Amino acid sequence: WDGRNLKNEKKKEGAEDRGSSAEDSDYENDADKYRPYKVTNYSRKYPENSQRRDFVVFLTHQCADKPFSDGDKVNLSQAIRKYAISGVLHLRPMNKYKVAITFDLSNNANTFLGHNKFLDELGLNASIPAADTEVTGVVKSVPVGLSNKNIFAMIGSSRNVIQVRRFMRRVRADGGEVAYIPTQTVAVTFASTQLPEYVYLDSWRHEVTQYVPPVKQCLKCQQFGHIAKFCKNNEVCSICSENHNYKACGADKQNPVCANCKGKHIAISASCPIKKNKIEENKIKSRTAAYADLFNEKSFPQLAARTAETYLENMLKSQSFLNMITQVIIKLVANKNESPINTETIRAAFQGTIRGNAQSKA
């Protein structure tokens, strides 16, 4: 549509200046070139027209790695009363370092995010979850000569782009030193909860696919789903699966035992069947999140439906869902002379329509 093309044209002009200067080797060194590029002065806020029912703000200490003590929790609720912060529904701990305040309305949450006096008095940082306001997609076949900043300058999209990060491949040279080689794949983060289908780079159309985050594996206990910073388990060796650090391991390195599946590989190996399963799970989770977006065509939705009820509510807001029901009814009415409308024919019509829609999408 016009808006997108206009923006694409506008962006292209800027890209030409920067494109030529990227040729100069002293313009930026490789480290700068491939450092993730973030929009300056972007601050995450809940959109005013949000369809959500609650608005979460996370609090952490300004000095990193300071846990939230019981005293901090008491101070927090007292300060909320003292400053008469509006719209607070409840407080809850997220982990040792993080507390969540749930607000009733987007503007109450947004006002609180900017309440510097309150935050500085308690030495806290306030932020909102990225998943509630942003979505990350993957764009392939992006020429490696382009820096993240170049890509940002030339990208054309129907959604606002807030971050560009090229994937780097970690390689170990013969001497053992680690180097990072740029790949042609780039992660693009949009200020939106829905991915655009395409972005444009210098008139080239690139498909945008869902970003699948890497599997979290703890380097202390080797288990999945958390990182060492939050680990409460005993240390487990990634080579032999006994209780010691891998650096102190005396076992035969040619005969490793995986701490998770007991197989003949180190615990962080990509060939571990349990790790492979976790990677697949992550893919399905990301796809489900993208699919949930389908049910929310009214801008900023609740990404993960928390109950069956909200899920159904979201489905009923969806144009594609209503289209499907309409198709089924038309089919049933059109064929009512050959096959009467009953439970069986209704079910068959639904199944046929779902199958037909899935095929036409594939």
Ligand SMILES: [Zn+2]
């Ligand atoms: Zn752990």
Ligand SMILES: [Zn+2]
């Ligand atoms: Zn060991």
Ligand SMILES: [Zn+2]
């Ligand atoms: Zn394994």
